[in-house]
Amino acid sequence: xxxxxxxxxxxxxxxxxxxxxxxxxxxxxxxxxxxxxxxxxxxxxxxxxxxxxxxxxxxxxxxxxxxxxxxxxxxxxxxxxxxxxxxxxxxxxxxxxxxxxxxxxxxxxxxxxxxxxxxxxxxxxxxxxxxxxxxxxxxxxxxxxxxxxxxxxxxxxxxxxxxxxxxxxxxxxxxxxxxxxxxx
Numbered sequence: 001x002x003x004x005x006x007x008x009x010x011x012x013x014x015x016x017x018x019x020x021x022x023x024x025x026x027x028x029x030x031x032x033x034x035x036x037x038x039x040x041x042x043x044x045x046x047x048x049x050x051x052x053x054x055x056x057x058x059x060x061x062x063x064x065x066x067x068x069x070x071x072x073x074x075x076x077x078x079x080x081x082x083x084x085x086x087x088x089x090x091x092x093x094x095x096x097x098x099x100x101x102x103x104x105x106x107x108x109x110x111x112x113x114x115x116x117x118x119x120x121x122x123x124x125x126x127x128x129x130x131x132x133x134x135x136x137x138x139x140x141x142x143x144x145x146x147x148x149x150x151x152x153x154x155x156x157x158x159x160x161x162x163x164x165x166x167x168x169x170x171x172x173x174x175x176x177x178x179x180x181x182x183x184x
Contacts, residue, residue, distance in 0.1 A: 038142070039094040041171075047093050047142040058092055065167045066092045066144035069136075074109025077165025082111070085173040092167065095141035097121050100173070104153070106160055111168065113161040114153045122146065122161075137161055 036057030038047045049057070051067045064070035074080075079088070088098040088111070098113040098121075106112035116122045120140045127136040127148065137146045146163045153160035 035094075036092065039092070041089055041094040041096065043094070044141065049142075054092070061166050062091050065146075065164045066139075066142075069145040070164075071147075072110075072164050072166050077110060079111040079165040079168055079170060080109055081105075082170070084170070087117075087171050087173070088113075088163075089169040089171065090139040090142060090144055090146070090167065091169045092144040093139060093142035094169070095121065095139050097139065097146070097168070098161070098163070106153070106162070108160075108162055110147060110162045111165055112153070113163065114155075114157045114159055116161065124149065137163065139167075 036054075038049070038057065054067050055063055058066060065072070082103075083100075085100045087096055087100070088103075089096055096117050098116055102113045102115045102117075104112055104114060123138050123140050123143065125136045125138065127134045134148045134150070137149050138144060139146060144167060146161075146167050148162050150160045150162060151158055
């Protein structure tokens with residue numbers, strides 16, 4: 001690898017701080033993705049399927065992120081700069097993950113949140129791939145890979161959950177919900 005390519009690669013890692021390996025999305029219209037038979041926004045029971053079972057239930061794009069720990073390109077996901085009020089759910093199983101009140105602009109190119117809806121909405125695992133020490137964030141219900149969490153976020157938590165748009169479903173808040181100012 002020549003010096004120019006090495007410098008470009010190093011800068012891209014430093015700028016994104018979210019990923020090193022990225023997959024080109026095959027279908028940018030995620031509205032077409034199919035919902036699996038385990039998808040539910042109300043069922044809280046854990047989902048334990050093999051990757052082969054998931055492959056038959058998820059679109060290729062969602063499967064790549066959720067089960068193969070893929071990553072969409074920065075600034076290409078449909079939610080990275082969204083400012084709409086609402087709730088974000090796991091696209092694999094429907095588990096509620098984040099609310100828009102916890103979303104902030106981080107300039108990393110992926111949707112960023114400072115906290116999940118509940119402590120059990122997400123789970124964590126060490127990720128030492130690509131020579132980096134990061135913390136992987138997974139869905140608390142189905143263990144789908146969502147992204148990573150970093151300690152450079154805003155108050156009150158100081159955390160930045162850097163999440164792939166592909167693994168998120170969004171439900172826009174109703175007008176009555178937008179005016180509610182309660183704990184999420």
